[in-house]
Amino acid sequence: MADDHLSTISYGVLAVTSFAVLLTMTLALIRATLGPTVFDRVLALNMFGTKTVLFISVLSFLNGRTDFLDLALLYSLMNFIGMVALLRFTQYNDFGGSPTP
């Protein structure tokens, strides 16, 4: 099952890492579902985005298609956009679209 570009132990370690990242994403989704306040949901969503970047990186190594790293870079930049939206939410208590109160 292991391809030529990786040794067998590397393949196993990468598979274990991807399963751990998937488990963490599941836990974050559970918290986003349960979360009593909206901030818990936003925190879980932020963590889910970071784990998505990690999962795409590990999966690109598993498949041997390192082009996927560009997608991971795009996702981290989208996390940056989300951070800017959060800062706006901090300042104006709103995600924008209306003039400042």
Next chain:
Amino acid sequence: MIVFEILGWFFLISGSIFSVIGGIGLIRLPEFFSRMHGGGITDTLGAGLVVLGLILLAGPTLVAFKLIVILFFLTITSPSSCHALAKSAIAHGLKPQLDVAGQPEAGEAARDGDGGPRP
């Protein structure tokens, strides 16, 4: 280089352990400001160790450079978004629950001290 590969396995396994620990903390910790600690573990230590292990597996190629750029953006954006989230929660009147050992009245006083959400 087998040495770099073994170091990469070590970093990948410890990064996944820290990720799962942070996820369990996100589920089990009692309130928002302590749950943020679990999220911070996965954002800094888990992501950093996993990406560092991938860099060691990749060797000195363009792939390693892309991973370094990803690590840079994650290191910049995740703690600042956590900071913005905590600031926004405090501005909306969410307060940390205090549990001062042996002095419940001190905890109550600190919790109810200058109560009320800020404007």
